[in-house]
Amino acid sequence: RMPQFISGIVSHAVNKYINLDVAENICQFKGSVKMVRRLRDEMITTRMLELETNRANNLLIKVLSSRYPKLMDEQGLKVVSEVVHHPLASLVEDDDSHSAAIYQSYMQ
Numbered sequence: 001r002m003p004q005f006i007s008g009i010v011s012h013a014v015n016k017y018i019n020l021d022v023a024e025n026i027c028q029f030k031g032s033v034k035m036v037r038r039l040r041d042e043m044i045t046t047r048m049l050e051l052e053t054n055r056a057n058n059l060l061i062k063v064l065s066s067r068y069p070k071l072m073d074e075q076g077l078k079v080v081s082e083v084v085h086h087p088l089a090s091l092v093e094d095d096d097s098h099s100a101a102i103y104q105s106y107m108q
Contacts, residue, residue, distance in 0.1 A: 026063050027062065027066035033063065036056075057084040065077070
């Protein structure tokens with residue numbers, strides 16, 4: 001927790017000098033990007049365990065639209081939106097050790 005005596009200056013610095021728009025920052029970056037969609041996280045999903053409420057979906061769509069504008073026309077947007085609302089069969093398991101192994105592979 002941030003000490004009260006410094007919270008004002010930190011808030012001012014963050015609000016005035018730091019761009020917290022993740023989508024905008026990633027769209028400006030032209031290198032490779034890995035995204036991990038967490039499903040069991042109340043900060044990432046508005047309704048727990050429901051992929052269609054995962055905020056990473058919006059981030060992915062914005063990045064794809066920025067990098068591939070010709071592919072992300074109305075039809076492309078519809079297809080991507082449908083895909084991100086459903087789990088990838090190979091990653092859906094109740095085994096947390098499998099999920100941990102996947103996350104570890106992203107960190108290497």
